[in-house]
Amino acid sequence: MNLLENIGKKAKEASYELANLNTEEKNKILLNIKNTLNKRRNEIIKANKIDIENGKKAGLSEGLLDRLLLNDDRVDGMLDSIDTVIGLDDPIGEVSDMKKMLNGLEIGKRRVAIGVIAIIYEARPNVTLDCSILCLKSSNSLILRGGKEAINSNMAIVKIIRDAIEELNYDKNIVQLIEDTTRESSNELMKLNKYVDMLIPRGSANLINHVVKNSTVPVLQTGNGNCHIFVDDTADIDMAIAIIENAKTQRIGVCNAMESLLVSEKVDKEFFGKLNDIIEKYNITVYGCEKSKQYLPNIKDATENEYAMEYLDYAFSMKIVKDIDEAISHIRKYSTKHSEAIITNDYNNSMKFLNLVDSSCVYVNASTRFTDGGEFGFGAEMGISTQKLHARGPVGLKELTSEKYVILGNGQIRK
Template identity: 50%
Template sequence: MSEVIHKARAAKEAAAVLNRLTSAEKDNALLLMADALITQQEQILAANEEDLARGRELGTSASLLDRLKLTPARLKDISDAVKQIVELPDPVGDLLETYHRPNGLFIEKRRVPLGVIGIIYEARPNVTVDAATLCLKSGNSAVLRGGSAAISSNRSIIAVLREALSRSVIPADALQLIEDANRSSVDEMLELNGLLDVIIPRGGASLIQNVVQNATVPVIETGAGICHTYIDESGDYAMAEAIAVNAKAQRPSVCNSMETLLVHETFARKHLGAMAGKFREVHVELRGCDITKEIVPWANSATEEDYATEYNDYILNVKVVGNLDEALSHIQRYGTKHSECIVTETVNHAERFLQEVDAAAVYHNASTRFTDGFEFGFGAEIGISTQKLHARGPMGLPALTSTKYRVVGSGQIRS
């Protein structure tokens, strides 16, 4: 029996136990896990250093190493995030609607766990904790398959979390890590109908498309983040600069960071040179269109491939457009339905943008960096869904549930 099947079966058996636990019992387990991340941090940080050393040897970029790196402060933040999940309402059992039928049947619709959730993700070891705790809080078992870049960190984190679970009523088998780094382990997960109830991919475009195109297990698609900020002719310069620099440089390695800045030509002629200087100060490489290069001579040329690339790095495309329609067309062509922003003081332009842009989150005068479960008040998120079925946008606890109809009768039969 393969590792994938063995661990998925164990997770499925554990899910049956999870389904009957109380909110208090689940919360107690999560608190034990949060504390263990701190008390056992030395072994986690030592394992993380193994991953970082291996990444440096392989020439991994600075931005990806930053995504991979754990520190005592980051572990404290991760532990605190678990405690914040404890404070969130448990969605399981929520009564969504009730009604009586003319034949006397009484029908309730309630939230129930999805069951066993498979999560395939890449370099960030904090995702291991987010995924585990969100799944357990919502009554689901988790089968996690992280990237090879973080394998030492993930092994250590899962060992710590499972030990904490062993001191609770939640079976440790409710949390599984697939350690096989071969592509075949992913392919096997994609076809585990009957053991996995859903798969959620988190990572780059190639990983996500592989899962979406090849899975027979249902998939909740999280998307690559080619996010845009459009500065309209009436945009306030100070606001536009602050939003654009934040959206690109505050943490460029994440999916809600801006990859392309669209600028109305009138605004660009007045302000783009100064704004480019701000980007240069924070070490952002600019790749622009002909008008951009005319205004900012040190910018490199942007290609069609650049506009279709999620850099996750200190690189930014800049395109000068003639009007809102041109900006909307560019976003429609290159956007990934993640997060898009307009900076404008023109109300009808803002309304058009918010209405017409097809994305999980659309912003008026605010950075795209806010597309995040914590910032939306959901606690840690399982991912940002860019599809339209089941869940869209930051996926908190309710997105990890399904529904069940409970029907109570008094002997009714259908004629």
């Protein structure tokens, strides 16, 4: 038995033990993870400094380095997320749609864990903790396969999690990390359907597409974020500018950042002056259409590639559109179905946008930066699902479960 198959077997066995734990026991483990992580936070920060230095030497972009960074504030955020998950209702065991048949059988659905979940992800060490606590609370064992950029941080976090689990005399293999970061290990994990019930890829478009095309394990597809904001001609200009600044610049290296801006040709021309102030303030590179160049200096030509790009940098594409219909058409062509927003004071346009834009999260008069498990009250997330089967949007506790039918009888036989 090779290394990954052994990890898969241990995860499957651990899932059986986890299925027997009640909510109180799972929350007790989560609390011990929180306390242990807090006591040993210096181990995480020290390991992360090694990853940051290696990342700088490797020439990682500012956005990727920001994704990689763990400091005291971010560790505090990780602790807060554990508290939130502890406080959430446990979906496991929930019974619904119970009905009594004419023959006396009682038939209903019971919510259950998926079993063994694996995730392949890149330079986001906080994902290591998020996935661990969500899987534990939803009674799933977890196999983590992170990228080489965050390997030292991931190893430190997982060691603390496993020590905290083992300290309470539970199976530490509820959470396991594949320390081999070569392509071979991820390819092998994709074929581990004997043990793994669901695989989640989280990272670049290349990673996600590779997993979707090559995995024999069922895949929950998350997506990269070419997120659009459309500024309607009725928009409050100051609101639009504040939302654009937040969505583009608060954190550039995240999947819910604005990457494409669409503007109605009828918008108040005051908008462009204020937009240019933001562009100059952050030294943003803009790729735009010919009409855009009439209002903003120093715009580079936008091609098909620029309109489809997830920049993860101080850059975005821009197009002046005739109306909401052209904006929706553009979004349909270039969107990755992650998050889109309209800024408008027209009720009919807001409803049209909500109804016709087919993305996992669609906003009216708010920043796309809210597409996040923590902001949605989930405590954490496994990723943002951009597919339609099983789960869509931020993947929290309930999305990590399935259902089975339970049938209660008193001796019925079929005639």
